Amino acid sequence: MKVLFFVEPHALRDGFSEFGSALLHMLPLARALQDREGCEARLYCNGALGDAVLKIGPEFWPLVLLPDASERRALTESAIPWGREGEALWEGLMTDPDAPPARLQRQMLLRLKREVFDYDAVVLWGGNAAVATVAEEHALPRLHLELASFRPPFPHALLIDPAGVNGGATTARTGIEAIARRMRPLPARALCDLMVRSGAVLPPPAPPRGPGAPPVALLPLQLSDDANLLFHSDLPSMGAFLEAAATPLLAAGWRVEIKPHPGAAIRGGEVWEAQERCLAAWTGTPGVTLLPEAMPAADMLARARAADLVVSNNSSVAFEAMLLGTRAVVLGRACFAPYGALPGLEETIARHTDAEWSAYWDRRARLAATWLLASAFVPAGAAAGALYDWLSAGTPPADAFAGLEARAWRAWPGAEALRAATLIGLGTEGAV
Structure with a gap:
């Protein structure tokens, strides 16, 4: 098996080093696969990131493939400062195989396969129309990587998905009723305990709010150029999100x-x-508190746990809230929000004090969180093995339950006990 790790080589986002973080995640995965018997791995990146590889460690250098002279020239000529024009080009690369950046990268991928490294699988970070097109043309398995929907102090983990990331992942297209036929939800305490056993330091539950105190909703903002907003939400700006949620x-x-x-x-x-304009529009609004931009992670988690509700436009803070037992509403299509797992905002405002209603949606949110941790969010230390298992099985089907029984809870602490507590035989009816 020959696996190509494709690190975006373009300079559409303010320079050739923008995908350095993706490189840092993918390089050890490529090395781990290269060390497996019967597997070869290479990593394609631009020259600036190739230099970074040498600084990380010359032992990684044999894995690196670089653009040829004509590709370097084309990449340099297409470099552009990040702004509306650059954003439009990047959107084209993500979604349109006929867009100029996608056509260029398709040519790169075909040259690599034909002349340098006849790969039979591709691993990429995020989404890319050129990679998707080449993979489909040659019937190649591909796996998309992204950070799992939680940040430190939660454990480091990756989303691994055969179809895409964010709202394009198989998890976002899956219904909670289908999940219920395969898994039972962990109790709220067990979800928190699992995070603690994995190294997270979580805030204690907040004391009950005093009589007559109004409920509190936490609204985390997204970056204006985030793919979660541009491609996976009907509210593609922070202003539209706040109008829909805060009002x-x-x-x-x-x-x-x-x-x-x-x-x-x-x-x-x-x-x-864009964020400053958005915040200025809500400054001084009665009932609104603007939190500091820079806040220790522990303080942010305490806010999320103390809130009665977290409303996000696909922000991962909503999934962190789900792990902490706080109600979450997502106004978009997120990889951590299977269809039917979370209530709508209007319904939540109207019925949040209804105990029966709350229990119904609490169970659904816990089931979604349980399933995502078990099958989609892989601890970083086990990611190479998960990639190998997916790819060696052939073209991964765009089925969120493919191989679930074999891969559930991979490398999470207490995996066997978790499997016994949560897995239902396929086809067995569950309930949400």
């Missing part, structure tokens, strides 16, 4: 806490300015 909450007497995205200042430019 009805305030009208119903809720307090609203808006959390700016900490990455906006790092990205700068239009991304930072």
Whole structure:
């Protein structure tokens, strides 16, 4: 088996080093597969990231494949500062195989396969129309990687999916009723205990709110150029999200806490300015608290656990809330929100004090979280083995339950006990 790890070589997002983080995740995976008997792995990246590989360790260098002279020239000529024009080109690369960046990368992939490394599987970070097209043309298995939907102090894990990431993942297209036929939900305490056993330091449950105190909703913002907004939401701006979420909450007497995205200042430019404009529009609004942009992770988790509700436009803070037992609503299509797993916002505002209603949706959210941890979110240390198992089985089907019994709870602490507690024989009826 020959596996190509494809690290985006373009400079459409402010330079040739933008995908350095993806490189750091993929390089050890390529090395681990290369060390397996019967498996060869190579990693394709641009020259700037190739230099980074040498600094990381020269022992990785034999894995690296670089653009040829004509490809380097084309990549340099297509480099563009990140702005609306660059964003449009990047959107084309993600979604349109006939867009100029996708056509260029398709040519690169075909040259590699024909002249350099006749790969029979591709691993990529995120989405890419060129990779999808070449994989489909040659009937190659491909696996998409992304960070799992939680951040430190939760454990480091990856989403591995045969169809895509974010709202394009198989998990986002799967219904909670289908999941219930295959798994039982872990209790809320067990989900938290699993995270703690995996190294997370979680805040204690918040004390009950005093009599007459209004309920609190936490609204985390996304970056304006995030694929989660651009491709997987009908509210493709922070302003539209806050109008859809904060306005009805305030009208119903809720307090609203808006959390700016900490990455906006790092990205700068239009991304930072878009967030600043959004925050300015809500500054001074009665019932609204604007939280600090930079906040320790522990403080942010404490806010999420103390809130009565987290509403997100696909932000992973909503999945962290699900793990902590806080109600979550997602106004978009997210990899961590299977169809029917979470209630809508209007229904939540109207019925959040109804104990029977709350128990019904709590169970659904716990079932979704259980299934995602068991099958889609793989601890980073086990990711290479999971990749190998997927790829050696042939073209991974776009079926979220394929091989579930064999791969459930891979490398999570107490895996065997978790399997016994949660797996139902395929075809056995469950209930949500």
